[in-house]
Amino acid sequence: MTHLKDLFGITRLARAFRTPEAPIRERASSLTVSVNELSKHYSSREGSICALQQISFSVSQGEFVAFVGPSGCGKSTLLKILAGLLPSSQGEACLWGIPITGPRHDIGVVFQSPVLLPWRTVLENVLLPIDVQRQNRDRYVKEARELLSLVGLEGFENRYPWELSGGMQQRVAITRALMHDPAMLLMDEPFGALDAMTREQMNLELQRIWLERKNTVLFITHSIPEAVFLADRVFVMAPRPGRIIETLKVNLPRPRGLDAMSSPEFWANVDSIRSQFNAKAVVGA
Amino acid sequence: MHSRRNIALAVLLFCATALTGELIIRGFKVPTYIFPAPSQVAIALWRGFASGVYQKNLLHTLLETLLGFLLGAGLGFLVGTAVALNRYVEHFLYPYIVMFQSVPKVALAPLVVVWFGLGLKAQVVNAALVASFPVLVNTIVGLKSADEDRINLVRSLGASKNQVFWMLRVPNALPFVMAGVDVAMVFALIGAIVAEFVGAEAGLGMLIQSMNFNMDIAGQFSVLLILSILGLLLNRCIHLIRRRVLFWDPSEKERLERQEVTI
Numbered sequence: 001m002t003h004l005k006d007l008f009g010i011t012r013l014a015r016a017f018r019t020p021e022a023p024i025r026e027r028a029s030s031l032t033v034s035v036n037e038l039s040k041h042y043s044s045r046e047g048s049i050c051a052l053q054q055i056s057f058s059v060s061q062g063e064f065v066a067f068v069g070p071s072g073c074g075k076s077t078l079l080k081i082l083a084g085l086l087p088s089s090q091g092e093a094c095l096w097g098i099p100i101t102g103p104r105h106d107i108g109v110v111f112q113s114p115v116l117l118p119w120r121t122v123l124e125n126v127l128l129p130i131d132v133q134r135q136n137r138d139r140y141v142k143e144a145r146e147l148l149s150l151v152g153l154e155g156f157e158n159r160y161p162w163e164l165s166g167g168m169q170q171r172v173a174i175t176r177a178l179m180h181d182p183a184m185l186l187m188d189e190p191f192g193a194l195d196a197m198t199r200e201q202m203n204l205e206l207q208r209i210w211l212e213r214k215n216t217v218l219f220i221t222h223s224i225p226e227a228v229f230l231a232d233r234v235f236v237m238a239p240r241p242g243r244i245i246e247t248l249k250v251n252l253p254r255p256r257g258l259d260a261m262s263s264p265e266f267w268a269n270v271d272s273i274r275s276q277f278n279a280k281a282v283v284g285a
Numbered sequence: 286m287h288s289r290r291n292i293a294l295a296v297l298l299f300c301a302t303a304l305t306g307e308l309i310i311r312g313f314k315v316p317t318y319i320f321p322a323p324s325q326v327a328i329a330l331w332r333g334f335a336s337g338v339y340q341k342n343l344l345h346t347l348l349e350t351l352l353g354f355l356l357g358a359g360l361g362f363l364v365g366t367a368v369a370l371n372r373y374v375e376h377f378l379y380p381y382i383v384m385f386q387s388v389p390k391v392a393l394a395p396l397v398v399v400w401f402g403l404g405l406k407a408q409v410v411n412a413a414l415v416a417s418f419p420v421l422v423n424t425i426v427g428l429k430s431a432d433e434d435r436i437n438l439v440r441s442l443g444a445s446k447n448q449v450f451w452m453l454r455v456p457n458a459l460p461f462v463m464a465g466v467d468v469a470m471v472f473a474l475i476g477a478i479v480a481e482f483v484g485a486e487a488g489l490g491m492l493i494q495s496m497n498f499n500m501d502i503a504g505q506f507s508v509l510l511i512l513s514i515l516g517l518l519l520n521r522c523i524h525l526i527r528r529r530v531l532f533w534d535p536s537e538k539e540r541l542e543r544q545e546v547t548i
Contacts, residue, residue, distance in 0.1 A: 083441045103443040115438045118533040119456045131452065132442040160533055 032216045033059040033082075033184055038091035040077050040242075050241035051077045054091065057235060057244060059184075062214040066231035068224055068273065074242020075220045079188045082218065083109045095184055105133060108177030108215075110187040114169035116161035122148070123157040126176045140179065147175045150209060167198040171205070178213065187219045191226070200258060203229055211255055228269045229256060236276050246276045321503035330507040338492070343511060345487040346477055349405055350519070353412020354473035358466055361417035365424025370450070382421065390415040391479040398483045408480040408488065415476030416469040423465030427458025460534045463527045470523050474516055489515075 040052040052074040059065050067075050080086040082093055084103040092099045095107065116125045126144045127137055148157060151171040161169055170190055177185055190206075191199045203226060210217055221227050227234045228250055236246040250269055252260055260266055303323040309315075310322040317325060333339035367374045368382070394411050401407035431454050439453050481490025489508050496504040531537040 080437075085437055085441055103441050105443055107441070109438070109441045111434055111438065113434060115432075115434045117435070117453070117456070118535075128439075128452075129442045132439065132444045132448055162533070162535065 031058055032061045032063075033057075033093070033095055033218070034097075035082075035093045036091050038078075038081065038093055039089050040074070040081060040086070041089045052081075052088075053241035053243045055242075055244055056091075057247070059216055059218065061216055063233065064210055064217045064219065064231050065233045065235060066219045066221060066227035067235045067237055068221055068227040069237030069242075070222060070239060070277070072242075073237040073239040075222075075237060076188055077242065079109075079186050079218070079220055082184070083107060083186055105129070105180060106183040108180070108182035108185045110170070110173050110177045110185070110190045112189045112192050114161070114166075114173040116169055116172055118161055121158050121160055122153065122164070122172050125161065125172055126179060128176060129179045144175070144179065147178055148172075150212065151175050151205065165198075166194050167202055170194065170202065174206070174209070178209075178215070181213070182215060185215045185217045187217065189221055190219075192221070199226070204258065206230065207255060224270050224273050225261065225266075228252075228266060228273070229261060234269075234273060236273055238277075246273070248273060318500050318502050321506055325503040326506045326510065329501070329503040330510065333504065333507060339508075339511065342487055342489050342492050343515070345405070346474075346481070346489040346512075347515065349408040349477045349480075349488065350412055350474045350515075352405075352409045353477055354416050354470055356409065357413035357416030357473060357476075358420045358469050360413065361420030361465070361469070362424050362462065364417075365421045366428060368421075369425045369428035386418060386422065390418065391476065394476075394479045394483045397480060398485075403484050403486050408477045408485060411480035412473040412476035415479075416473040419468040419472060420462065420465040423461040424458060427461030428454050430461070431457045460531055460536065463523075463531055467520070467523050467527065470519050471516060474512075474519065478512070 035055055035057050038052060038055040039050070042049045042051055055078065057065075067078065069075055077086065081088050082100060084100050084107065087101075094100065095104070100107075116122075117128070120128070123141070123144055126148060127140060130137055130140045145154075145157060148154060151174060153168060153171055153175070156164065156168070161172065164172070174187075174190070177187075191202045194202060207230060219227070219230055231250055234248045234250060235244045236248065237243065238245045248269065252263070252265060252269075307322050307324055310320060315322075321329075330339075364378075364382075368379055369375070391411075393414060397411045397414065398407045401410050435453055435457070436449060439449050444452065477488070478490035478493075481488040482494055485491040489512055493505050493508050496502075496508065528537065
């Protein structure tokens with residue numbers, strides 16, 4: 001039946017109507033993500049709690065930005081709103097000029113834990129977005145295999161998640177988010193659960209993948225060095241209410257190796273962020 | 286652990302136990318109507334199979350157990366799904382389910398026989414009734430226990446409610462459902478036998494009942510032996526299916542490893 005439909009180009013036509021990102025990508029400027037006065041309130045027994053207060057920022061295409069801040073500063077809430085999983089209270093977030101009102105196919109999300117489905121093989125996990133969109137798997141198997149070899153998981157396609165180490169599982173999660181070449185890749189402390197050594201390795205890997213693919217990345221972390229190492233720009237956030245208190249441009253040359261971490265410029269950046277926290281007594285308590 | 290030596294040892298142990306039993310019962314002159322000697326049970330077993338009575342009744346009981354199991358497990362899964370998915374169904378139905386759960390289901394067997402007669406139907410219905418509850422309860426728990434992160438992930442990919450159900454909730458509930466199915470198989474056999482006790486035209490339970498009237502204790506023991514082997518085989522079948530379906534479940538893997546250690 002699908003073959004018949006394809007013969008008449010109906011599926012292709014339908015897909016062209018369903019995914020509006022393709023034509024918009026061409027006419028939009030280099031600004032990919034724009035967030036205007038975004039606020040989020042939660043109502044609780046003691047009244048309304050302000051998780052995010054009038055957040056505004058924009059990200060250009062292919063830029064890597066990091067959000068750094070202590071817990072409770074609304075980082076994860078921000079990510080959920082950007083992923084379309086949570087509605088905002090006021091303001092809006094736009095991707096390619098279109099407000100984000102729900103989950104979208106052109107957004108990739110990597111969560112803190114890999115969240116792989118244990119009954120699916122690595123390849124099937126990577127193909128999950130394809131299955132959700134009810135598209136033909138066969139067309140995307142090649143892309144999935146290429147992506148898996150990009151993240152260094154060649155030969156693991158038919159393994160199950162539980163056979164992989166924590167770092168490898170997170171690589172699978174990144175691969176899954178990269179399927180469909182998302183216009184925006186959201187990462188919520190993706191390496192927070194890994195040990196320090198693996199984490200450094202994964203930072204290098206992520207930089208390599210990003211340099212190759214040039215997706216727009218919004219990376220959330222509570223590690224200042226990690227943010228400085230990875231990002232072009234770092235947004236410093238403070239809690240109660242969650243807000244951006246400072247934006248810092250990182251001008252270290254790419255690709256950054258682990259030796260970049262010992263350079264004085266690197267630590268100058270780290271120190272300037274840390275002083276922001278100290279000056280505003282953000283992490284005092 | 287399944288080496289030839291161990292199998293030989295197991296057989297030897299069985300023979301030694303039977304022989305000891307035989308000697309004790311004969312030595313103390315225990316009357317047959319209290320406790321028959323293993324040899325008498327073996328003779329009863331032989332006689333039953335040679336006359337074809339056991340095969341016929343075994344088949345009958347097997348049929349009603351399997352039909353009752355399928356019907357009960359299927360019904361339990363469907364109702365469980367409805368309760369887990371729909372708030373209204375849950376609100377109005379769940380209290381009755383909880384209430385009904387505390388009733389010993391076998392106590393309904395006399396009613397079932399009155400409603401459905403002495404034929405196969407009554408036994409199947411009773412088996413299904415008893416078997417449905419573990420599946421029903423476990424399906425509800427399983428479908429509701431989907432991990433928040435996983436739901437967020439699938440939703441972030443743009444999945445519809447339907448897709449979240451089939452791609453996430455159902456596979457996620459399978460370990461629970463299979464645990465319920467495991468119990469349901471044994472329950473179905475119990476339900477079938479109890480229905481036969483109340484009144485039936487054929488089946489191993491009916492056979493036990495009539496042997497009891499005739500004080501054929503050795504015969505009863507031989508039927509009990511068949512029943513225990515039947516129960517064991519049915520249980521094994523479920524375990525095989527479970528191992529295939531839940532190859533990915535960590536608790537299943539643990540169980541397999543444990544079995545390797547203990548057997």
